Amino acid sequence: MASAAASNPKLQSQFLDVTYVNNKTGSEVIALKNINLTIEEGEFICIVGPSGCGKTTFLNTIIGFIKPSNGSILLDNKKIEGPGRDRSMVFQSPSLLPWRNVKDNVMYGVELQKRVTSETKKIALEYIEMVGLKGFENHFPHELSGGMQQRVNLARALTVDPSLLLLDEPFSALDAQTREFMQQELLRIWSETKKTSIFITHQIDEAVFLADRVFVFGARPGHLVDDIKIQLNRPRALKIKREPQFLKYVDHIWGLIEHESSKQGFEVE
Amino acid sequence: MKKDETITLGKFKQTKKKISNSQRNFMISTFSVIAFLILWEVCSYYKLVNPLFISSPLKIVEAAGALFVDSAYLNHIGVSTYEFAIGFLFALIIGIPIGIFAGWNQIFNAIINPFVSALYVTPKVALLPIIIIAFGIGITSKIVVVFLMAFFPIVMSAQKAMSTLDQNLIKAARSFTASEFQIFRTIALPSTVPFLLNGIRIGLGQGLIAIVVGEMYASTAGIGYHLTHAGQNLKTAEMFVGVAVIAISGVILTGMIGLIEKKFSSWKPE
Ligand SMILES: Nc1ncnc2c1ncn2[C@@H]1O[C@H](COP(=O)(O)OP(=O)(O)OP(=O)(O)O)[C@@H](O)[C@H]1O
Numbered sequence: 453m454a455s456a457a458a459s460n461p462k463l464q465s466q467f468l469d470v471t472y473v474n475n476k477t478g479s480e481v482i483a484l485k486n487i488n489l490t491i492e493e494g495e496f497i498c499i500v501g502p503s504g505c506g507k508t509t510f511l512n513t514i515i516g517f518i519k520p521s522n523g524s525i526l527l528d529n530k531k532i533e534g535p536g537r538d539r540s541m542v543f544q545s546p547s548l549l550p551w552r553n554v555k556d557n558v559m560y561g562v563e564l565q566k567r568v569t570s571e572t573k574k575i576a577l578e579y580i581e582m583v584g585l586k587g588f589e590n591h592f593p594h595e596l597s598g599g600m601q602q603r604v605n606l607a608r609a610l611t612v613d614p615s616l617l618l619l620d621e622p623f624s625a626l627d628a629q630t631r632e633f634m635q636q637e638l639l640r641i642w643s644e645t646k647k648t649s650i651f652i653t654h655q656i657d658e659a660v661f662l663a664d665r666v667f668v669f670g671a672r673p674g675h676l677v678d679d680i681k682i683q684l685n686r687p688r689a690l691k692i693k694r695e696p697q698f699l700k701y702v703d704h705i706w707g708l709i710e711h712e713s714s715k716q717g718f719e720v721e
Numbered sequence: 722m723k724k725d726e727t728i729t730l731g732k733f734k735q736t737k738k739k740i741s742n743s744q745r746n747f748m749i750s751t752f753s754v755i756a757f758l759i760l761w762e763v764c765s766y767y768k769l770v771n772p773l774f775i776s777s778p779l780k781i782v783e784a785a786g787a788l789f790v791d792s793a794y795l796n797h798i799g800v801s802t803y804e805f806a807i808g809f810l811f812a813l814i815i816g817i818p819i820g821i822f823a824g825w826n827q828i829f830n831a832i833i834n835p836f837v838s839a840l841y842v843t844p845k846v847a848l849l850p851i852i853i854i855a856f857g858i859g860i861t862s863k864i865v866v867v868f869l870m871a872f873f874p875i876v877m878s879a880q881k882a883m884s885t886l887d888q889n890l891i892k893a894a895r896s897f898t899a900s901e902f903q904i905f906r907t908i909a910l911p912s913t914v915p916f917l918l919n920g921i922r923i924g925l926g927q928g929l930i931a932i933v934v935g936e937m938y939a940s941t942a943g944i945g946y947h948l949t950h951a952g953q954n955l956k957t958a959e960m961f962v963g964v965a966v967i968a969i970s971g972v973i974l975t976g977m978i979g980l981i982e983k984k985f986s987s988w989k990p991e
């Protein structure tokens with residue numbers, strides 16, 4: 453099973469280093485150091501780690517905003533050189549156009565890719581429905597709650613039909629209940645679309661609940677601490693979060709992060 | 722109106738309330754203007770203030786009635802309108818692209834910024850003597866003054882608008898492989914509109930000042946010219962007709978900007 457999957461890597465990070473150079477002072481921050489990992493087609497990956505350990509940097513490198521200072525990332529065996537139509541991202545910070553309604557915001561990605569057709573319009577409406585915003589198509593972002601806005605972001609990222617979906621703490625602004633609801637929705641959407649997904653979160657139980665594998669990152673410099681396979685049956689219901697096996701994963705990852713944080717003098721939030 | 726009916730009841734109520742609010746405010750404004758005119762008339766009638774200085778609303782209306790059938794006066798209005806329209810139009814079609822480009826391109830901005838910043842704060846009427854020498858006392862010199870006065874607020878506002886773009890939006894656009902031009906069209910331009918309209922509004926006021934001052938200083942026709950002469954010959958009522966024509970033009974033009982603004986910001990929270 454594992455060997456069959458390994459022959460079809462979706463994404464490979466090889467000897468990846470990312471360094472930020474301050475333009476004014478010339479000083480350098482090593483954000484990521486020697487990241488080696490492989491993600492298979494259709495996998496759901498979660499990344500956890502203390503704040504500042506380079507999770508966003510990693511996604512920004514995959515989306516193509518940042519050039520590695522060493523090593524490379526291969527997507528479908530091709531080196532990533534910049535943004536591409538095969539990827540889309542749900543950002544940590546809100547990024548909807550305030551003067552566009554929900555429908556036009558969701559269409560924004562395909563519009564930029566010059567793919568506005570009756571077909572993509574239909575897909576957009578389907579995703580709006582899928583994220584639970586049917587009836588809000590003509591509302592403007594300021595008329596939506598933070599959680600609803602984040603769902604618009606998700607629908608927008610899905611509408612371009614990426615083969616790799618990147619999500620940077622998409623649910624961090626949500627209340628606990630909406631968050632759990634969205635976790636289930638995301639899993640449902642993922643099981644329908646089978647898109648390879650990389651999801652950053654600070655919540656360990658969220659990571660375990662969603663992921664096929666959890667990558668634990670450590671800080672200073674950002675590095676991969678562990679890669680944990682989550683062997684919980686799918687489809688997963690919320691009640692799985694109370695099962696001993698689930699809690700064992702959470703405990704284990706918690707321990708890893710705590711260890712990393714204490715090493716760096718961080719507090720675990 | 723149709724649009725309001727389709728949205729939720731709560732929203733509809735809100736809209737309805739707003740309309741009655743603005744109706745009320747409009748009535749208060751109308752009343753205050755009427756009260757002012759009556760007070761003015763009374764002051765003049767009972768000579769509480771020398772009528773030579775303040776004329777009176779009735780006399781002004783009378784003078785307006787006479788002037789507006791006088792083809793010479795209509796010609797003055799025509800000349801001023803022409804000067805203003807051409808000067809302001811140039812300020813728009815040159816100022817907006819320059820401002821936007823300056824906000825978009827740092828190098829271009831570095832080139833023009835010293836001039837724009839310096840001239841923005843300079844009273845352009847100080848340049849009038851030299852403009853008159855260069856362009857004569859005809860309409861061209863007035864067009865130039867209107868242009869100069871309106872140009873800088875417009876450039877500055879466009880430039881400022883571009884420098885306050887939301888980087889998060891640009892990042893999102895780039896992630897969808899947006900080109901520079903697409904970012905410009907879908908993010909930069911729409912974000913610019915409110916700032917730009919504000920600059921245009923300031924430019925309008927400046928342009929109207931430019932017309933009057935320019936025509937006062939040296940000209941052979943125009944409202945400012947007529948107004949100055951009327952004032953000097955103690956035809957106060959005629960002078961006030963000129964003032965009213967300019968004031969009403971300003972109000973109408975600003976109102977038009979307001980309408981455009983409303984159209985472009987229909988998405989905005991109340
Ligand atoms: N644009 C930048 N310029 C310089 N340094 C940066 C930049 N962005 C991030 N860094 C640094 O790189 C490191 C990793 O940042 P990153 O945003 O990737 O962390 P993160 O794991 O996403 O944190 P969080 O969980 O708080 O979102 C941090 O030390 C940060 O200070």
Ligand SMILES: [Mg+2]
Pocket residue numbers: 507508509544620
């Ligand atoms: Mg981050």
